[in-house]
Amino acid sequence: MMTGSAARSMKGRKKLFAIIVGVLLIVGIGTSVFIFASRPDLTVSLNKSSLLIQRGTLQTLQISIATKNLASGQVSLSTSGLPTNVTASFSNPDPQIQAGGSTESNLTITAGVHAYGQNSTVTITASSNGLTRQAALLIAVVGNTNNYDIGGSYAGGWNITTINTVEGDVIVLHLTSSDSLTHAFFVDYNGNAVSDPNEPLSPNFTSPTIPITLRFIITQVGTFSYYCKYHPTMTGTLHSATP
């Protein structure tokens, strides 16, 4: 059983302890903020995070580089992870940067006539005075657009049984049902004869006269089958080459 004065002194010690912890926390946070604020830093940023580029064309982006608490010097810029037959060049690959200053360079991305690649993450690296920072740019190379009017029936199959294309091309199908039955077109990239989430699939269509449209980009190279989702005997072959 604690006496009244013992309880009071216990309360006093707890209060003192809380004050000491509070002071230590404030000093600690203050010191971290100071260290963080005076830490040398380099930032690199792009005016775009993704780029859709047509085969055989080029596009120019801006890169901004800034420093904080870092001595003046040269910045070296480089890229990695470009899609096949895509090149990158900097208007100024080694810009000078002042202490606490900023600089810019243009980055020109050129997709050759044989370029392809749907989901390439290109890394832009900037280095100066021992610090290295990176920015990411997602690039997809797009090819030509090819339209096909495809009709299909359960008894007769598809009226087009071969599609020749190249990776990166855009395929636009105008689909009709010759027998008014319900059909749905899909490309079977993985060869399991069923429609999977990452494979192009049309909505159902039943009209012999009013087509529905399926638009997709060829993302793979190889020979694949296409089917009707409801009638596996309705098949065709899609040949996709490298551009």
Ligand SMILES: [Cu+2]
């Ligand atoms: Cu069908």
